[in-house]
Amino acid sequence: MTHENHWASKRVRAMPESVFLLMDRAKSAARAAGKRVIDLSIGASDLPVPGELIAELESAARDPATWGYCLKSCTGRFLEEAASWYERRFGLALDPESQALSLIGSQEGLAHLLLAVADPGEAVLIPEVAYPSYWGAAALAGLEAVPVPLGEDLLPRLEAVPAEKLQRARLLVLNYPNNPTAAVADYAFWERVLAFAERHDLLVVHDNPYIDMVYEGEAVSPLVLEGALERTIELFSFSKSFHMGGFRLGFALGNAEAIAALEAAKAPVDFNQYLGIQRMGIAALRLPADRVLRDVQVFRGRRDALVEAMQSAGVPVSRPKASMYLWLKLPNGMDDVKFALSAVEHAGVALAPGRGFGPGGKGYVRFALVQPPEVLAEAGRRIAQLLD
Ligand SMILES: Cc1ncc(COP(=O)(O)O)c(C=O)c1O
Structure with missing residues (x-):
């Protein structure tokens, strides 16, 4: 779209087109058709902001300074x-x-x-x-x-x-x-x-x-x-x-x-x-370090649930040591965008297609650990089935 835009600068025209918009449309279409989609395509943490921080903001909002x-x-x-x-x-x-x-x-x-x-x-x-x-x-x-x-x-x-x-x-x-x-x-x-x-x-x-x-x-x-x-x-x-x-x-x-x-x-x-x-x-x-660690444990539990569900279903994934993501190489040179679109349509799971992260991402998909463990395990099983 951008490339045809009369008012867009050359620099804006040079920006890569986002495959995430494509995913967004696929998710909306699936939802409009009445499907429940497990969305693992966006890496936004879903855990709550610590209450003390919200209290800080509330009091700041009342302070004219x-x-x-x-x-x-x-x-x-x-x-x-x-x-x-x-x-x-x-x-x-x-x-x-x-x-x-x-x-x-x-x-x-x-x-x-x-x-x-x-x-x-x-x-x-x-x-x-x-x-x-x-x-x-x-x-x-x-x-x-x-x-x-x-x-x-x-x-x-x-x-x-x-x-x-x-x-x-x-x-x-x-x-x-x-x-x-x-x-x-x-x-x-x-x-x-x-x-x-x-x-x-x-x-x-x-x-x-x-x-x-x-x-x-x-x-x-x-x-x-x-x-x-x-x-x-x-x-x-x-x-x-x-x-x-x-x-x-x-x-x-x-x-x-x-x-x-x-x-x-x-x-x-x-x-x-x-x-x-x-x-x-x-x-x-200033929060005590164990507050952050507690939330990290939540992500660790999610990682384990997803990895174990996929391994049990025969998909050879290794356990990520860090971050909120699992990066999976698709077998047999599968196309990542086609696979991600088909995962939304047939498995009700939204993943991020690898090429959205750069030329080396072709043939990979990214799972974001942004759902509870049982939901991630279910998503892992469905993806394993689709890969089958
Ligand atoms: C590598 C990386 N950098 C930056 C960001 C965005 O950080 P911020 O919300 O501070 O802009 C993200 C968010 O997913 C990220 O993964």
């Missing part, structure tokens, strides 16, 4: 809390004034970051399977998105990027635990990434919204590595750990120049998130 525009100084307390949280967790002290910035979600931060640090014609390296918004954000910024092939371990093979692309590349965007593959990265991986980035003078962007969604091992933060602060920026979100997706809150930490450029790019666009929502964020970062 929160009603006005919120310039940088009004984000100060939130950024101090973000820096303290990071220091408690990773032992590195950051300056909330110059090395932190408040975001209206990690997605907003990433899109503006690309505009802030690269010029049209330059390139951004993105793993060939990635969160869809990275591709759209690259197009919007007039950048060439260079897909980086994944290895067997689902981590990017940086050495496979052609030299000619590297010459124009300005930054590398990564995300672990990963959406959609559930891949996790350790510090040894990040050491290699930083060495590569230094060799090619790249800014490393780590989009880290699943930092708490870990079932085995622990999520890491590359910012703590030696030299990382010279060329790394990390984006954090309240959407997954605290189920606050609709409230739109996140923050960036890292290299002061990249933060300053991002702040400058955001200035003509927004006045920061509503102060009452920032107060929710402060309260969230």
